[in-house]
Amino acid sequence: MLDPFGIIGVVVVAGQIISTVANFGLDWKHAPADTKSLLVAVGALKTVLSETNMNMLLNDDFKDVFHGRHSTLLSQLGDTVPVTDTSMLVSACKKELEILLEDLQKRVQGHRIGWKRMKGAFLAKKTKEAVQNLHRQCQTLNTLMDMDALAIGVSIHKEVREARREQQGWHADKECKAIIDWLTMIDYGPKQSDFIARRQGGTGQWLLSSMEYREWSETADQTLFCPGIPGAGKTIITSIVVDDLCTRYRSNEHVGIAYIYCDFQRQQEQKVEELLMSLLKQLTQGRSSLPECVKFLHDEHRRKRTRPSFDEVSRTLRHVADSYSRTFIIVDALDECQRNDGCRARFLTELFNLQAECGANIFATSRCIPEITDRFSASTILEIRANDEDVRRYLDGRILQSGRTLLEKCREEIRNEITEVSDGMNLHFESVSKKRTTRSIKDALKSLLTGPEAYNHVYKEAWMRITESDTESQDLAKKVLSWITCAKRQLTTSEIQHALAIQEGDSELEEEGIPSVEDVVSVCVGLVETDEESSIIRLVHRTAQEYFQRIFPNVETDIAKVCLTYLSFDNFRNGFCLTGQDIRDQQLLDPFFEYVAQNWVLHARSASPDVHPLISTFLSSGSKVPSSCLLWAVKNQQELIAEWLLERRVDTNIRDADWETPLHHAVIHGWTRCVQLLLSYEATQLSNMTTDINNMTPIHYTVAKANEEIAQVFLDAGVSVDSLVKRRIWLATCQDGKLTYAPNSNLHCSQGGFNAPQGLTALHYAALTGSAQMTRYFLDHGANPNAVSECGETPLHLAVRQDIYDWKRPFGKRDHHGTDDEEEYSKIMGMINKHRVDIIDALLNHPEID
Numbered sequence: 001m002l003d004p005f006g007i008i009g010v011v012v013v014a015g016q017i018i019s020t021v022a023n024f025g026l027d028w029k030h031a032p033a034d035t036k037s038l039l040v041a042v043g044a045l046k047t048v049l050s051e052t053n054m055n056m057l058l059n060d061d062f063k064d065v066f067h068g069r070h071s072t073l074l075s076q077l078g079d080t081v082p083v084t085d086t087s088m089l090v091s092a093c094k095k096e097l098e099i100l101l102e103d104l105q106k107r108v109q110g111h112r113i114g115w116k117r118m119k120g121a122f123l124a125k126k127t128k129e130a131v132q133n134l135h136r137q138c139q140t141l142n143t144l145m146d147m148d149a150l151a152i153g154v155s156i157h158k159e160v161r162e163a164r165r166e167q168q169g170w171h172a173d174k175e176c177k178a179i180i181d182w183l184t185m186i187d188y189g190p191k192q193s194d195f196i197a198r199r200q201g202g203t204g205q206w207l208l209s210s211m212e213y214r215e216w217s218e219t220a221d222q223t224l225f226c227p228g229i230p231g232a233g234k235t236i237i238t239s240i241v242v243d244d245l246c247t248r249y250r251s252n253e254h255v256g257i258a259y260i261y262c263d264f265q266r267q268q269e270q271k272v273e274e275l276l277m278s279l280l281k282q283l284t285q286g287r288s289s290l291p292e293c294v295k296f297l298h299d300e301h302r303r304k305r306t307r308p309s310f311d312e313v314s315r316t317l318r319h320v321a322d323s324y325s326r327t328f329i330i331v332d333a334l335d336e337c338q339r340n341d342g343c344r345a346r347f348l349t350e351l352f353n354l355q356a357e358c359g360a361n362i363f364a365t366s367r368c369i370p371e372i373t374d375r376f377s378a379s380t381i382l383e384i385r386a387n388d389e390d391v392r393r394y395l396d397g398r399i400l401q402s403g404r405t406l407l408e409k410c411r412e413e414i415r416n417e418i419t420e421v422s423d424g425m426n427l428h429f430e431s432v433s434k435k436r437t438t439r440s441i442k443d444a445l446k447s448l449l450t451g452p453e454a455y456n457h458v459y460k461e462a463w464m465r466i467t468e469s470d471t472e473s474q475d476l477a478k479k480v481l482s483w484i485t486c487a488k489r490q491l492t493t494s495e496i497q498h499a500l501a502i503q504e505g506d507s508e509l510e511e512e513g514i515p516s517v518e519d520v521v522s523v524c525v526g527l528v529e530t531d532e533e534s535s536i537i538r539l540v541h542r543t544a545q546e547y548f549q550r551i552f553p554n555v556e557t558d559i560a561k562v563c564l565t566y567l568s569f570d571n572f573r574n575g576f577c578l579t580g581q582d583i584r585d586q587q588l589l590d591p592f593f594e595y596v597a598q599n600w601v602l603h604a605r606s607a608s609p610d611v612h613p614l615i616s617t618f619l620s621s622g623s624k625v626p627s628s629c630l631l632w633a634v635k636n637q638q639e640l641i642a643e644w645l646l647e648r649r650v651d652t653n654i655r656d657a658d659w660e661t662p663l664h665h666a667v668i669h670g671w672t673r674c675v676q677l678l679l680s681y682e683a684t685q686l687s688n689m690t691t692d693i694n695n696m697t698p699i700h701y702t703v704a705k706a707n708e709e710i711a712q713v714f715l716d717a718g719v720s721v722d723s724l725v726k727r728r729i730w731l732a733t734c735q736d737g738k739l740t741y742a743p744n745s746n747l748h749c750s751q752g753g754f755n756a757p758q759g760l761t762a763l764h765y766a767a768l769t770g771s772a773q774m775t776r777y778f779l780d781h782g783a784n785p786n787a788v789s790e791c792g793e794t795p796l797h798l799a800v801r802q803d804i805y806d807w808k809r810p811f812g813k814r815d816h817h818g819t820d821d822e823e824e825y826s827k828i829m830g831m832i833n834k835h836r837v838d839i840i841d842a843l844l845n846h847p848e849i850d
Contacts (some may be wrong), residue, residue: 007049007052007053007090008053009094010045010046010049010090010093010094010097011046011049011050011053013094013097013098013101014042014045014046014049014097015046016101017039017042017097017100017101017104018042018043018046020101020104020105021039021104038127038131041131041132042097042131045093045131045138048138049138089130089133092130092133093130093131093133095130096127096130096131097127097130097131099127100127175290176289179290179294179295179298180281180284180285180290182298182302183277183280183281183284183294183298184274184277184278184281186269186270186274186277186278186281188259188260188261188278188282190531190533190534190536191261191534192239192242192243192259192261193533193534194531194533194534194536195235195236195238195239195261196239196240196242196243197533198236199236199239199240200390200393200394200396200397200398201393201397202389202390202393203233203236203240203387203390203393203394204233204236204237204240204390206387206389206390207226207237207240207241207382207384208240208241208244210382212224212380212382213241213382215380216361216363216380217244217245217248217328217361219361220359220361221355221359221360221361222361222362223355223361223362223363223364223376223379223380224361224362224363224364224379224380224381224382225364225365225366225373225376225379225380225381225382226363226364226365226381226382226383226384227365227366227367227368227372227373227381227383227384228365228366228367228368228383228384228385229367229368229385230367230455230543231455231541231543232385232386233384233386233390234332234333234365234366234384235261235332235333235365237365237384238259238261238330238332238363238365241330241363242257242259242330245257245328245330249326253286253287253288254324254325254326255324255325255326255327255328256282256283256286256321256323256324256326256327256328257282257286257327257328257330258278258279258282258283258327258328258329258330259329259330259331259332260275260278260279260330260331260332261332261333262331262332262333262334262335262336262337263333263336264336264338264545265487265488265489265490266489266490267336267337267338267340268488268489268602268638269489270337270338270343271338271341271343272310272341272343272346272347272350273307273308273310273313275337275347276313276314276317276347276350277308277313279317279329280294280313280316280317280320283317283320283321283324283327284320286324287320287323291319291320291323293316293319293320294316294320297312297313297316304668304704304705305668306668306669306670306705307669310346314350317354318353318354318357318358321354321358321360322357322358324358326359326361327354327358327359327360327361328360328361328363329351329354329355329360329361329362329363330362330363330364331351331362331363331364332364332365333365333366334348334364334365334366334372335366335367335369335372344371344372348372348375352375362379364376365384388419391415391418391419392415392419394429395411395414395415395418395419395429396411396415398429398433399411399414402433406436406437406438406441407432407433407441409438410432410438410442413441413442413445414429414432414441414445417445417446417448418432418445418448431444431445431447431448431458431461432444432445433526434465434525434526455541455543456547459527459543459544459547459548462524462525462526462527463551465525466478466523466524466525469523473523476500476515476519476520476523477523477524477525478552480496480500480520480523480524480528481524481527481528481539481548481551481552482548482552482555482558482559483496483499483500483559484496484528484537484538484539485539485545485548485551485552485555486549486552486556486559486603487559487595487599488595488599488603489595489599490536490537490538491536491537491595492534492535492536492537492591493517493520493530493535493536493537494535494591494592495591495592495595496520496537497514497515497516497520497591498514498590498591498592499562499592499595500513500514500515500520501513501514501515502562502565502566502592503565504561504562504565505565506565506569507568507569508569508570508571509569509590517537520537521537526540527539527540527544528540554608556603556606556607556608557607557608557610557611559603559607560600560603560604560606560607560611560614560615561607561614563596563599563600563603563604564600564604564611564615564618566592566596566600567596567597567600567618567623567625568618568621568623572623572625573621573622573623573624573625597625597628597629597632598629598632600629601629601633601640601641601644601645602640602641604644605640605644615648619648619649619650624651624654626645626648626650626651627650627651627652627654628654629641629645629650630642630645630646630650630651630652630654630662631654631656631661631662631665633645634662634665634666634669634674634678635656635665635669639671639673639674642662642674642677643677646677646681649681652678653690655690658692658693659690659691659692659693660692661690661698662674662678663675663678663679663690664690664692664696664697664698664701666678666698667698667699667701667702667705667707667710668701668705670705670707670710672707672709672710672713675698675713675714676713676717679713679714679717679719680717691725695725696725697723698714699711699714699719699723699762700725700760700762700765702714702762703762703765703766703769703771703774704765704769706771706773706774708773708774708777711762711774711777711778711781715781721761721762721763721778721781721782721783722761722762722763722783722784722787723761723762724760724761724787725760725761760789761783761784761787761789761795762774762778762783763775763778763779763783763784763785763787763795764787764789764793764794764795764798766778766795766839767795767796767798767799767839767843768798770836770839771839772838772839772842775795775838775839775842775843776838776842779842779843779846784848785843785846785848785849785850786848786849786850794850795843796840796843796849799836799839799840799843800836800840
């Protein structure tokens with residue numbers, strides 16, 4: 001064991017001295033004072049040095065505490081420091097104690113031992129000084145240790161404070177991410193990365209260098225509209241614009257950039273509210289901290305479990321956009337934005353309103369459709385065409401990527417001929433890319449067509465190659481192309497692999513039937529491609545979509561059969577949850593799950609009558625899958641899906657984890673038509689009085705939303721205006737890491753107890769929540785003003801109780817006076833008191849009030 005300073009040596013010698021004296025057997029009380037004093041000092045020194053050596057010098061934990069930090073104590077005793085005062089004192093003390101021990105041992109030999117004889121050994125002045133000096137040094141070291149402890153305390157406090165700050169920042173970041181995800185889960189980032197990665201170097205530079213683009217990008221409140229024919233490269237140009245702006249303003253937090261890629265395959269999710277939400281999400285992400293208006297929007301609707309209205313989203317979007325000194329909005333393919341319910345027209349109106357109020361710059365592309373181009377008649381217009389130089393760069397890149405010597409050999413001829421006939425389009429390369437001889441390449445170049453007919457020629461030629469392949473490859477290619485063409489959204493490679501593996505009559509997924517991605521792509525002879533980053537599989541161009549939709553007019557029937565077969569698998573008979581973590585967990589196990597669960601109805605409703613027997617069998621099988629899909633459809637306001645399921649009498653009384661039925665969610669979302677459908681399909685008796693874990697029924701949520709229109713639907717359906725909620729006590733349990741609720745059926749309370757069947761009527765709840773509007777509404781429609789709750793309270797009792805009104809929350813704690821917030825608070829409280837007075841007046845003036 002290392003003992004660089006001789007501490008162990010001092011301890012050993014001191015111990016031997018004490019042991020030697022003890023072995024003499026002399027009475028301690030007769031010991032001379034000087035001797036006794038020195039022996040006590042030696043004993044104390046032994047103890048101090050032993051503890052120091054054991055607890056500090058030999059303790060790795062002690063050393064680790066000071067790793068990377070200065071220690072005053074270790075600077076004196078550390079094993080890596082040079083000679084110090086302490087080390088010299090230890091050495092001197094050890095030497096003197098050894099002399100003392102040697103003297104004691106000599107005095108023992110041959111003579112009778114006594115204190116008088118022993119005393120002489122302890123009189124050496126050097127020994128006494130050495131012990132005293134080292135003892136004093138140990139006291140000094142003790143002080144140094146106190147200094148180290150203080151320094152460590154300060155350091156720990158600093159680290160704890162930093163850790164707390166880091167934890168608070170982590171929680172704030174986590175909250176911010178949750179709010180941003182709540183706005184919308186749609187993310188156009190992967191699309192942008194995919195499109196810009198497909199750009200050949202230098203292409204699109206003509207647009208960035210154009211006078212129109214420079215003026216648009218450098219001047220606020222400008223619109224640049226770029227129409228173009230199919231295949232002109234509008235989407236790639238859009239990605240170039242986004243990339244240019246993001247690069248140019250990368251470090252400028254005062255510039256906001258948001259972009260949207262419209263896609264006809266995503267029209268179900270690209271409603272006008274979601275499009276605005278996406279812009280809001282991106283502009284929010286550009287701020288260094290979460291805007292208060294966004295947090296308020298989230299808190300308001302998260303608490304009510306609702307989604308913001310169009311006006312709320314629009315107002316918040318303008319507020320966030322206005323916080324930037326410059327805002328750029330980029331929208332690609334407006335022609336693919338859905339027209340249903342005036343979605344495209346409303347979206348464009350909102351964009352121009354945003355520009356008028358916030359000076360936003362708008363960049364948009366579209367095919368030449370009068371309905372769209374007319375809206376941009378006053379804007380700067382720059383047509384997108386396949387620029388000759390861009391075509392050459394594009395062809396150079398494709399030839400290089402192909403790795404084929406034959407194409408490289410014919411490079412100049414390919415470039416010249418295709419550029420000459422490109423006519424603003426970029427798709428002719430596919431006509432020569434698979435040719436095997438120079439002659440066949442030249443023949444293909446001579447037969448190149450121009451205009452839209454060029455596309456048809458390319459796709460027709462590829463289709464002929466498919467039909468001439470072996471039967472298995474031909475069948476696989478047809479299935480791949482039909483799925484990609486008719487899917488309701490873009491599919492991943494994993495999703496299409498599973499879709500292709502399913503055959504009618506299967507009861508589970510046969511993994512041996514899953515084709516490889518390589519085969520899926522290769523059998524389609526260049527018509528499909530995959531994106532490595534997003535794993536999306538798609539057609540090489542949007543025009544291919546239009547061509548193959550004509551080739552596969554009845555494919556919806558085949559896809560519907562696959563979906564129904566999949567949903568009939570044994571593991572889905574008990575239904576499933578289509579929200580939150582549950583769907584993500586299921587998606588990890590089965591990549592095809594989410595697509596089928598959310599889109600099978602859309603395929604089924606478009607299928608031919610041939611599939612109707614299969615649909616009927618599935619719906620009558622006792623599976624809970626249709627009900628689970630209905631619940632999801634209502635939660636997400638998928639009207640077509642909900643109506644289709646309701647028309648087929650799907651069970652409407654399914655409940656989610658919070659024990660809410662489809663009727664609960666229809667009311668919460670203010671979906672009047674869905675409430676009518678649910679009530680008309682025998683949901684009246686069971687669902688309208690079913691409570692969730694908050695002991696709220698659908699009609700009580702109607703009061704909370706102050707929705708007279710839906711309240712009238714309930715009354716028209718025969719729901720009693722004086723229906724009482726059946727209150728229950730709910731037990732929470734944790735299973736598989738998830739919190740679930742169930743009513744406590746073992747409690748038996750007497751009438752009037754908390755768990756009694758009587759509860760609050762709609763009128764009670766209107767008075768309780770301070771809704772003068774709904775109080776008057778229910779009184780006007782025959783509500784009993786004297787109805788008594790389980791606690792013996794009438795609506796009037798609840799209306800006069802000041803403490804039940806919780807209106808202070810939006811203002812937080814008022815720890816200051818005389819501010820604008822205080823004035824606003826006073827106004828709000830005045831308004832609240834007026835509402836209370838209105839409720840009380842309405843109740844007292846009712847002719848039947850007791």
